[in-house]
Amino acid sequence: DTAVSQTPKYLVTQMGNDKSIKCEQNLGHDTMYWYKQDSKKFLKIMFSYNNKELIINETVPxxxxPKSPDKAHLNLHINSLELGDSAVYFCASSPPSARGAWVYEQYFGPGTRLTVT
Amino acid sequence: AQTVTQSQPEMSVQEAETVTLSCTYDTSESDYYLFWYKQPPSRQMILVIRQEAYKQQNATENRFSVNFQKAAKSFSLKISDSQLGDAAMYFCAYRSPPLQGGSEKLVFGKGTKLTVNP
Incomplete structure (x- = not known):
C-alpha cells in the first residue's frame, strides 16, 4: 500500500507552460508539505499545510x-514554468505534533522529476 | 534561522567496515529533533534514525547509531558492518520543537554521498 503518492513521477515540459503535480496520502495525517530538491541534491521546504490551512510559505515565487482540497491531498500548480524550476519535487506528510508528544517523522512520496526545456 | 552543515560531500567505505558521517547544526533553541534520511538512487527518502535533543542517550537502529553532542551541536551517523545496499545520499535534518496546532519543517544539510566498495 502506498502511503504518500505523487503523480506524475516524471514531467517534461516547455518554458512558459502551466503544470500541476498531485499528492495524496492515505495515512490519515493532518499535515502535508512540498519540498524542492535542486540539481545539487539540496532539499528545501516550499510549503506546508495543516488541515487544509497554509502554515509555511518559504518565499516561493x-x-x-499549492492547493489542498482536503487534508489527504496537496497539489502543486506551477504557472509560466522557467528553466530554473527543473528539480525533483517531494510531497511529504506527518501527524500533528504537540509538546510532550512523540515526535513524528515526515513520510515522503517518491518525488516528481520536473524537467523544463 | 537554523542551519545544518554536512562537511563531507562524498565518503566511501569497504563492505563490512564502519563509516561515520558528520553533521553539525546551528540553533538557538534548546528543544529540537534531529534526523538522518537516506536517499538511494530510487530517489525515495527513507528515515534512518532520529534523536530528540532532550534525550542524552544516543539513538541506535540496528547497524545505525548516532553520536549526539548537544553542546557541540554535532550529530554524526555511524554505520557498522556496511552493506552494498547502504550506498546512497545521506541527509542530516533538523526540526524545531512542535508548535501547538502548527506544522514543522525540516531543514536539511546538503547531503553526503556514500559509496560502498565490495
Missing amino acids: NRFS
Whole structure:
C-alpha cells in the first residue's frame, strides 16, 4: 500500500507552460508539505499545510500555488514554468505534533522529476 | 534561522567496515529533533534514525547509531558492518520543537554521498 503518492513521477515540459503535480496520502495525517530538491541534491521546504490551512510559505515565487482540497491531498500548480524550476519535487506528510508528544517523522512520496526545456 | 552543515560531500567505505558521517547544526533553541534520511538512487527518502535533543542517550537502529553532542551541536551517523545496499545520499535534518496546532519543517544539510566498495 502506498502511503504518500505523487503523480506524475516524471514531467517534461516547455518554458512558459502551466503544470500541476498531485499528492495524496492515505495515512490519515493532518499535515502535508512540498519540498524542492535542486540539481545539487539540496532539499528545501516550499510549503506546508495543516488541515487544509497554509502554515509555511518559504518565499516561493507566486507562480507556485499549492492547493489542498482536503487534508489527504496537496497539489502543486506551477504557472509560466522557467528553466530554473527543473528539480525533483517531494510531497511529504506527518501527524500533528504537540509538546510532550512523540515526535513524528515526515513520510515522503517518491518525488516528481520536473524537467523544463 | 537554523542551519545544518554536512562537511563531507562524498565518503566511501569497504563492505563490512564502519563509516561515520558528520553533521553539525546551528540553533538557538534548546528543544529540537534531529534526523538522518537516506536517499538511494530510487530517489525515495527513507528515515534512518532520529534523536530528540532532550534525550542524552544516543539513538541506535540496528547497524545505525548516532553520536549526539548537544553542546557541540554535532550529530554524526555511524554505520557498522556496511552493506552494498547502504550506498546512497545521506541527509542530516533538523526540526524545531512542535508548535501547538502548527506544522514543522525540516531543514536539511546538503547531503553526503556514500559509496560502498565490495
